[in-house]
Amino acid sequence: MTYQALYRQWRPQSFAELVGQAHVSQTLQNALVQGRLAHAYLFCGPRGTGKTSVAKILAKAVNCEHGPAPEPCNQCPACLGIQAGRVMDVQEIDAASNRGIDEIRDLRDKVRYAPVEVRCKVYIIDEVHMLTAEAFNALLKTLEEPPRQVLFVLATTEPHKLPATIISRCQRLDFHLIELTEIVDRLRKVVTEAGREAEEQSLYRIAEEADGGLRDALSLLEQVLAYTPDSIAEEDVLAVLGAVSKDVFYELTAAVLNADLAQALLLLQEVAAAGKDFHHFTLQAISYYRDLMVAAACQDDAAVLGVAAEWGQRLLQQANLLGLAKIGRILTILHELLTEIRWSPKPRLLWELAVFRIFGYDGQTPQRNTPAAETAAAAAANLPAVRQEKVRRHETAAAVVRESPVVKKGIPKITQLWPRILQQLKKEDVKTYALLLSGELGSFDGKVLELRFASPFHYDMMKDKANTQALKKVLARALGAEVQIRCVLQKQDVPAAAVKNKTEIDQDDLVQSAVELFQGKVIEEAGK
Known part of the structure; x- marks a missing residue:
C-alpha cells in the first residue's frame, strides 16, 4: 500500500511545524544552541499532542550533519535516515509490549556500545509508565549515569504512574492540549492541500470532537473525506460521528425557557428514531451547557475559553435568559445522568427522567393545577362523606411525599x-x-x-x-x-415475670460470692 494516513503525512518534521507546543520547542531549541542538552527527557501529556514527533525531531537535530542545530535540515543522510526509521542508533521502543526486565537488560547492554551511523544514540521509550517495577529498577542506574553519546527520551500519558526516582533523573516537559482554533487552522490547511472545500462549522465540529488532540482530529477528518467526495458539510461530520447538531440542544434549551415539556420529549423521540447513541448525546449536552455556562460568566470573552465564534451570540442570549444558577443545576443533572446511562438498558427513559428534573418535575409542588387535577377535585366534591375522608387522607399523604427531602432532592430510594x-x-x-x-x-x-x-x-x-x-x-x-x-x-420487650428484683438478687448468697470472687457488680439478670 502506497497511501499514508493523514496524521502520518502531516507529522511535523521540524520544531517550526509543531502545533500548539511553543514552550516545548523553545526549551529544546535553546538547549541545543547553548549546548545544555540533558541526558534524559520525560515528555508528558495527552495523546495526539506531539510527544513522539518531538522526540524524533530532537533526534534529528542532535544528529544532523549541520548540527547539533536548533532545527534539523531534513536533507542530510542522517536526517532522512532517522525520518524513515532506517538508522539503527535511533530506536523507538514501545514499553507496552516490551515492559519486562529482560528487554531493559538488553537495552542496558547495548547502551555501552558507541553509535555506528550517527553522532549520538537516541532511545525513545513510548508509554514508559507500562514498564514493570523490576524493569524500572534495571533502567535506573543507566538513566542516572548514561554514556556520553546516549540520549533517552521517555514519553507517557500518565506520569503519576512513574516512580519518583525515574522522574527525578529526567528533565520533564509537559505537553498541553492544543487549542481549538489551532486545530481548526491545521485542518483547514490539510483540506486545502487535498484540493477540497469544507464549511467552517464542520471543521469546528471535528476539532471539538478531537478534544485537544491533533492526531485524533486528522483521523476524523480522514474519515469524513472518505465519506463524502464533495465539499464537507456539518451534516457529513455528524453522520460520521453519530452525533447530533447543536441546534438540537438549542431547541431543547428553548423548550426549557418556554416551559414546553412536550417539545422537549419530542426532541428526544427524534434523537432515538435517528438511532443516536444516548451516551454520546449526553456528552454533547454537557459540552453545550458548559459553553452556556462560559458564555454567561465571560460574556463577549467566551471565545477565549473555546466557545465557537459562530455560536457566541446565540449562546450568550440563551445563557442570559437561563442564568448561571439554572445552568449549573442542569449541568449537575446531566453529570449524574452520565454516570448512570452507560450501564442502563433503557437510556432513553433515563434521559426523559432527567428532562423532568430539568423542568422541575422532581417531586416538588406543581406550580399550577392541571386539568386532570381540577377534574379530580370536582369529582371529590360529589362523593359521600366517608369517601371524601379517604380523599383527604390521600391528599395529606401526597403532600407529605411532596415535602419529603428525599423526593425533593431526587435521591433514589x-x-x-x-x-x-x-x-x-x-x-x-x-x-x-x-x-x-x-x-x-x-x-x-x-x-x-x-x-x-x-x-x-x-x-x-x-x-x-x-x-x-x-x-x-x-x-x-x-x-x-x-x-x-x-x-x-432496638429495645426488646422482656416479660415482667422473667425479671428478678435487684434486691432479691443482692440477697442471693451464690451471686454475692461470684461478685466478690470476680470483683464485679450486679446489673440485671433475665430469666431463662
Whole structure:
C-alpha cells in the first residue's frame, strides 16, 4: 500500500511545524544552541499532542550533519535516515509490549556500545509508565549515569504512574492540549492541500470532537473525506460521528425557557428514531451547557475559553435568559445522568427522567393545577362523606411525599439500592457486610442513614470507625453524596415475670460470692 494516513503525512518534521507546543520547542531549541542538552527527557501529556514527533525531531537535530542545530535540515543522510526509521542508533521502543526486565537488560547492554551511523544514540521509550517495577529498577542506574553519546527520551500519558526516582533523573516537559482554533487552522490547511472545500462549522465540529488532540482530529477528518467526495458539510461530520447538531440542544434549551415539556420529549423521540447513541448525546449536552455556562460568566470573552465564534451570540442570549444558577443545576443533572446511562438498558427513559428534573418535575409542588387535577377535585366534591375522608387522607399523604427531602432532592430510594450496596461492600469489607446482615434499615433523609440492631454486640461493632467508614465509602459511590451513619439499638420487650428484683438478687448468697470472687457488680439478670 502506497497511501499514508493523514496524521502520518502531516507529522511535523521540524520544531517550526509543531502545533500548539511553543514552550516545548523553545526549551529544546535553546538547549541545543547553548549546548545544555540533558541526558534524559520525560515528555508528558495527552495523546495526539506531539510527544513522539518531538522526540524524533530532537533526534534529528542532535544528529544532523549541520548540527547539533536548533532545527534539523531534513536533507542530510542522517536526517532522512532517522525520518524513515532506517538508522539503527535511533530506536523507538514501545514499553507496552516490551515492559519486562529482560528487554531493559538488553537495552542496558547495548547502551555501552558507541553509535555506528550517527553522532549520538537516541532511545525513545513510548508509554514508559507500562514498564514493570523490576524493569524500572534495571533502567535506573543507566538513566542516572548514561554514556556520553546516549540520549533517552521517555514519553507517557500518565506520569503519576512513574516512580519518583525515574522522574527525578529526567528533565520533564509537559505537553498541553492544543487549542481549538489551532486545530481548526491545521485542518483547514490539510483540506486545502487535498484540493477540497469544507464549511467552517464542520471543521469546528471535528476539532471539538478531537478534544485537544491533533492526531485524533486528522483521523476524523480522514474519515469524513472518505465519506463524502464533495465539499464537507456539518451534516457529513455528524453522520460520521453519530452525533447530533447543536441546534438540537438549542431547541431543547428553548423548550426549557418556554416551559414546553412536550417539545422537549419530542426532541428526544427524534434523537432515538435517528438511532443516536444516548451516551454520546449526553456528552454533547454537557459540552453545550458548559459553553452556556462560559458564555454567561465571560460574556463577549467566551471565545477565549473555546466557545465557537459562530455560536457566541446565540449562546450568550440563551445563557442570559437561563442564568448561571439554572445552568449549573442542569449541568449537575446531566453529570449524574452520565454516570448512570452507560450501564442502563433503557437510556432513553433515563434521559426523559432527567428532562423532568430539568423542568422541575422532581417531586416538588406543581406550580399550577392541571386539568386532570381540577377534574379530580370536582369529582371529590360529589362523593359521600366517608369517601371524601379517604380523599383527604390521600391528599395529606401526597403532600407529605411532596415535602419529603428525599423526593425533593431526587435521591433514589435506599431500599432499591441496598442489595447492590451490600454486594459491593461484600467485595471490599466482608466483616462490615456480615454486621449489616444482622441489622435492618431505618430512616434515611438523604444525609443520615439509620441502621437498627437488636443485638448490643452487633450495635457496638458497627459503631466502630473502620466499619462505618467502609460503609460510607460505598454509599458515597452509590448515591453520589456523603452520607452519615447513625446506629440505633432496638429495645426488646422482656416479660415482667422473667425479671428478678435487684434486691432479691443482692440477697442471693451464690451471686454475692461470684461478685466478690470476680470483683464485679450486679446489673440485671433475665430469666431463662
